[in-house]
Amino acid sequence: MHIVQLANFYGPRSGGLRTAVDQLGAGYVARGHAVTLVVAGREHADEVLDSGVRRITVPGRKFFKVEGYRAASPVLIRRLLPRLGADSLEVSDRLTLRGMGPWAKAHGIGSIMISHERLDRMIELGAPSSVATWASDIANLGTARSYDTVVCTTAFAGEEFARVQAPNVETVPLGVDLATFRPSRATPSARATWSDGADVLLAQSCRLSMEKHPGRGIEVLRALLADGVRARLVIAGDGTMADELRRQARGLSVAFTGHLADRDTLADLLACADVAICPGPHETFGLSAMEALASGTPIVVSRNSALAEVARGDCGLPAADTGPAFAAAVRTVLARGDYAETARACAEQYTWDRAVETMLSLHLSTADRRRFLRERPAARTVPLPRRAGSHPHPECASAPGMPGALG
Secondary structure, eight states: OEEEEEESSOSTTOTHHHHHHHHHHHHHHHTTOEEEEEEEESSOEEEEOTTSOEEEEEEEEEOTTSTTOEEEOHHHHHHHGGGTOOSEEEEOOSSTTTTHHHHHHHTTOEEEEEEOSOHHHHHHTTSOHHHHHHHHHHHHHHHHHHSSEEEESSHHHHHHHHHTTOSSEEEOOOOOOTTTSOGGGOOHHHHHHHHTTOSEEEEEESOOSGGGOTTHHHHHHHHHHHTTOOEEEEEEOOOTTHHHHHHHTTTSSEEEEEOOOOHHHHHHHHHHOSEEEEOOTTOSSOHHHHHHHHTTOOEEEETTSGGGGTSSTTSEEEEOSSHHHHHHHHHHHHHHOOOHHHHHHHHTTOOHHHHHHHHHHHHHHHHHHHHHHHHSOOOOOOOOOOOTTOOSOHHHHTSTTSTTOOO
16 A cells, blocks of 8 residues: 655654654555655655655745744645555645645545644634634534544544544554653763753753743743752753743753754653653643653643643643642652653553554555545446437426426
């Protein structure tokens, strides 16, 4: 089977979306399938990745003032797709590429859309809740009708589709890299490097943009310092709020790493931290939080995100979306002590092998269904003999005022 993945906003700093697309694609190839990934970039490129995935880059327009977040015109992608010979499309973009579902149906190709975010929560960032619900319901009904299958990564992510009773939604949890992120990375030398002499090390790994609430970690650090705790915060990530956050952190023990492209460096940080702060209230899976758990580090998360069901008891705590609430949860987690074994055990429930196998079964079923519909012989109609004097067009004969109409 040939799976074509489509992903706008895929780039060096794309975080969880890029990780998910790459891990799924590599898993499909490892199981004997052909995969072509189409993404947006500065200029055209065609290459084969180490995973065996063929990646085609088409020129795209820059979004969000952050390099790497680009979107290609659907017109360019529709021109490219017929030459690829896909059996199934996997679309990781519910907005700029939403028209790919109808295109796939028109060409007898299976289609799956992965919902990486909740549309209602995104609209709420700039509109009243009632408006956000109304607008997202309309859009989600259209999305569900456009694709053979909609995939959500958690029940929380699927709530907005359940609200409109979409019948073709599947829940497929993503995975986490359990080999790279592991507790054994917390060596004394790594801890000394990251903590810089502090007694408590906090880590926050997220995109520095408004919807992620990245200032929460600084609020927590201020509260701990006010309590006399010698604490340090390391913020890993980049985004439009980077400069503002640096202003907020002036005079505090805060280190900004920028985007950490080296996964080993990020894994060292997360393993050495005492608590990972995951403040985003709109997270539909929370890959960075899962990476912290895989590293044996407890998490404190927004109680309004999908992570609230994970961060309970043995893995960390959920908190209300305020600085004092997060600080109180962090204090509670720090007082408990060692979470390494229980946090790791929680992360081990989320494997990429399981995610790949589930996604492949969906691709195979949708591709087979579309192939059957495409190849089934058209029903042949045999015209019935016409009675003498009967009207050649029965639909006209039944109309009032026409010859032969019934009175």
